[in-house]
Amino acid sequence: MQAYVDSELSPSDRVILEQHLAGCAHCADQVKRHRRLSADLFESFSEFRLSRNLRTPVLEHLPEMEVLKADLGDVNRRTKNPITPTARAARLLPVAAVAILLIFGFMINLYWPRRPVDMSSLGVIMQAKGHTARVPDSGTDWLTAYAEERVRPGDRFETGDDSTLMVGLKGSTVMKLNARSRIKIDTERRVNLETGEIWLDVGRDGQLFRVITPDGSVTVFGTAFTVRVLKGTTTVAVQRGEVLVGSETSFTNLRPGERVSIKVDHSLTKPESVEPDSIAAWAKAIVPEESADAAYKALVLAQTAKTELAAQEVFFVDTSMGGHKWAIRAINVYWEDDEFVSGHCAYDVYVYNDQMAPLFKDRIAASVLDIKGKNVLEITVPGAPIQNVRWLFVRLVPDLSEGRVEAKGLNVRALASQL
Amino acid sequence: MVYMDEAEIVTQSLRGDTEAFGRLVTRYQGAVYATAFYYVGRYGTAEDIAQEAFLAAYRSLPQLKNPTRFGPWLREITCRTAANWLRRNAKRLRHETPLPFRQTVNIEDLREGPGGRLERSERYAHVQRAIDTLPERYRLPVILRYLQELSYEEIGNFTGESREEIRGILQRAGRQLRDLLTDSHGTGDDSEWHRARE
Numbered sequence: 001m002q003a004y005v006d007s008e009l010s011p012s013d014r015v016i017l018e019q020h021l022a023g024c025a026h027c028a029d030q031v032k033r034h035r036r037l038s039a040d041l042f043e044s045f046s047e048f049r050l051s052r053n054l055r056t057p058v059l060e061h062l063p064e065m066e067v068l069k070a071d072l073g074d075v076n077r078r079t080k081n082p083i084t085p086t087a088r089a090a091r092l093l094p095v096a097a098v099a100i101l102l103i104f105g106f107m108i109n110l111y112w113p114r115r116p117v118d119m120s121s122l123g124v125i126m127q128a129k130g131h132t133a134r135v136p137d138s139g140t141d142w143l144t145a146y147a148e149e150r151v152r153p154g155d156r157f158e159t160g161d162d163s164t165l166m167v168g169l170k171g172s173t174v175m176k177l178n179a180r181s182r183i184k185i186d187t188e189r190r191v192n193l194e195t196g197e198i199w200l201d202v203g204r205d206g207q208l209f210r211v212i213t214p215d216g217s218v219t220v221f222g223t224a225f226t227v228r229v230l231k232g233t234t235t236v237a238v239q240r241g242e243v244l245v246g247s248e249t250s251f252t253n254l255r256p257g258e259r260v261s262i263k264v265d266h267s268l269t270k271p272e273s274v275e276p277d278s279i280a281a282w283a284k285a286i287v288p289e290e291s292a293d294a295a296y297k298a299l300v301l302a303q304t305a306k307t308e309l310a311a312q313e314v315f316f317v318d319t320s321m322g323g324h325k326w327a328i329r330a331i332n333v334y335w336e337d338d339e340f341v342s343g344h345c346a347y348d349v350y351v352y353n354d355q356m357a358p359l360f361k362d363r364i365a366a367s368v369l370d371i372k373g374k375n376v377l378e379i380t381v382p383g384a385p386i387q388n389v390r391w392l393f394v395r396l397v398p399d400l401s402e403g404r405v406e407a408k409g410l411n412v413r414a415l416a417s418q419l
Numbered sequence: 420m421v422y423m424d425e426a427e428i429v430t431q432s433l434r435g436d437t438e439a440f441g442r443l444v445t446r447y448q449g450a451v452y453a454t455a456f457y458y459v460g461r462y463g464t465a466e467d468i469a470q471e472a473f474l475a476a477y478r479s480l481p482q483l484k485n486p487t488r489f490g491p492w493l494r495e496i497t498c499r500t501a502a503n504w505l506r507r508n509a510k511r512l513r514h515e516t517p518l519p520f521r522q523t524v525n526i527e528d529l530r531e532g533p534g535g536r537l538e539r540s541e542r543y544a545h546v547q548r549a550i551d552t553l554p555e556r557y558r559l560p561v562i563l564r565y566l567q568e569l570s571y572e573e574i575g576n577f578t579g580e581s582r583e584e585i586r587g588i589l590q591r592a593g594r595q596l597r598d599l600l601t602d603s604h605g606t607g608d609d610s611e612w613h614r615a616r617e
Contacts, residue, residue, distance in 0.1 A: 001590070002586075002589050002590040002593040002594075003571070003586050003589070003590065005593075006564070006571070006589070008570065008571045008586065033597060033601065034593060034597065036601075037593065037596060037597045037600060037601065038565075038593075040542075040546070040600065041546060041565040041596070042565055042568065044542050044543045044546045045543075045546075045562075045565050045566045048456060048465075048566060049566060049567065050448060050449060050452040050453075050466065050469075050567065051466075052466070053445070053448070054444055054448040054451075054452070054466070054469055054470055054473065055441050055444045055445050055448070057470055058440075058441070058444050058470055058473045058474065058477075059437055059440070059441050059444070061470075061474055062437050062440070062474070062477060
């Protein structure tokens with residue numbers, strides 16, 4: 001009954017009790033008295049309730065903790081042996097000495113000549129040979145690019161004939177730009193290859209890396225590969241690891257030693273074999289300048305990234321559940337409500353068969369995830385329903401360019417009819 | 420589930436993430452304050468003790484053996500902090516009455532008439548005496564519930580008891596308080612509110 005008054009009963013118990021109360025005057029009266037008592041108690045305590053948030057005052061005192069390491073035992077000792085004011089002052093002497101030293105150190109530090117550490121930079125130019133140019137995001141003028149210079153979000157780089165450029169990005173990604181290439185760097189995990197050829201060695205820090213080309217996108221889970229945009233065709237070849245290549249309409253997964261092109265009509269060529277070492281022959285010749293290499297290492301170490309895994313989710317759908325054969329006509333993607341009304345990322349949905357051959361792809365727009373109360377999106381299988389596939393393999397890849405909030409509690413189910 | 424999530428926050432705090440510790444403060448400040456109030460009974464002082472308890476907790480966080488039991492561990496630290504404060508101030512306290520019992524009557528209070536501050540403080544004293552007659556184990560949950568309006572789950576997370584146990588405790592405590600407060604006015608145990616000096 002007390003739990004009922006305190007709104008702590010489970011919904012089912014609540015219904016049962018309320019039904020009983022409707023027909024039992026005695027219990028109803030008891031509830032009323034419990035209510036009155038609770039109200040009285042809340043009321044008489046109300047003026048002593050905590051009046052302010054303690055978070056700020058506590059956090060403000062935390063830094064002192066490092067210096068003044070007094071534990072509870074110390075407090076006990078102190079109460080037994082009270083300290084006189086002079087003793088207290090004497091005890092503060094070491095602290096004062098440290099403080100004075102700190103102030104001196106700070107002032108020396110302040111006037112010491114040094115290169116400013118720029119935390120907003122995404123990386124460092126590690127080598128620039130021949131005619132290399134850069135346009136900062138904020139400007140339109142081409143400036144000559146030099147090794148050791150910092151890379152900022154939105155920077156665009158271009159290489160001329162017989163010129164190469166090498167850039168080290170945060171998250172241990174190394175990028176080499178071949179001659180006659182142009183690239184825009186959006187973030188340390190996303191670049192736009194406008195024309196030409198790049199070779200990338202993407203550090204495994206748990207996040208996805210994307211290369212956008214005029215024809216499609218290349219999503220990488222930590223790997224080494226080249227992308228070439230030439231005369232309207234994007235070609236991707238993988239040296240190491242696994243790469244997902246997608247155009248507007250189709251996609252495929254590439255393994256080491258495979259190469260694929262996105263054709264003008266957005267379809268993909270069949271993956272063909274290439275010698276893994278030949279893929280990056282040109283890139284091998286590009287080596288960092290020593291001073292730039294040191295600068296890059298300093299930058300990467302200064303910004304030890306907090307790694308967060310699980311940037312992609314993979315689901316299996318058993319298509320012969322209960323011993324029946326099923327034809328899949330749609331896929332439902334579910335997610336849980338969260339506290340964000342905006343800022344969700346979009347998801348690319350890739351569906352494979354049991355041979356890991358691609359079937360179709362679709363996309364969940366960020367705006368769909370922003371809608372409160374909407375928890376499911378039905379994705380219809382294009383063309384005929386899928387049959388004769390033992391397992392469906394569904395991969396949800398977040399696209400963090402639209403927002404940074406990943407969906408909570410993602411789940412996938414297939415809509416099927418029995419054959 | 421609450422515990423898992425919380426263990427994660429505790430681990431983050433241990434790594435020096437003060438924001439994570441801030442989240443623990445936000446989550447437990449009501450409970451810590453109410454516990455301090457239960458021992459010290461002084462408005463304002465209870466806030467200072469709560470603050471001190473959080474700092475003590477931050478300091479000894481590396482000694483927390485089981486991060487999923489942060490709540491009960493924090494409760495112990497709060498009790499110890501309050502006890503230390505009382506010991507430290509024992510001499511001074513002997514000459515004072517805790518604030519909720521100090522009755523200063525001034526014109527404003529009298530003008531408020533029935534239901535005003537004067538009557539409220541009398542009623543509060545009455546409630547306090549009733550709570551003092553409860554079994555020891557019931558008292559803290561009752562204060563947590565009625566001073567800070569914590570949910571059963573929040574209370575359980577702090578005292579280390581299950582939600583069902585808290586439900587039982589508050590059910591029985593509620594019945595006793597109702598009998599004491601609604602039927603026989605003023606016949607509570609006469610023990611003064613000096614529990615901490617026992």
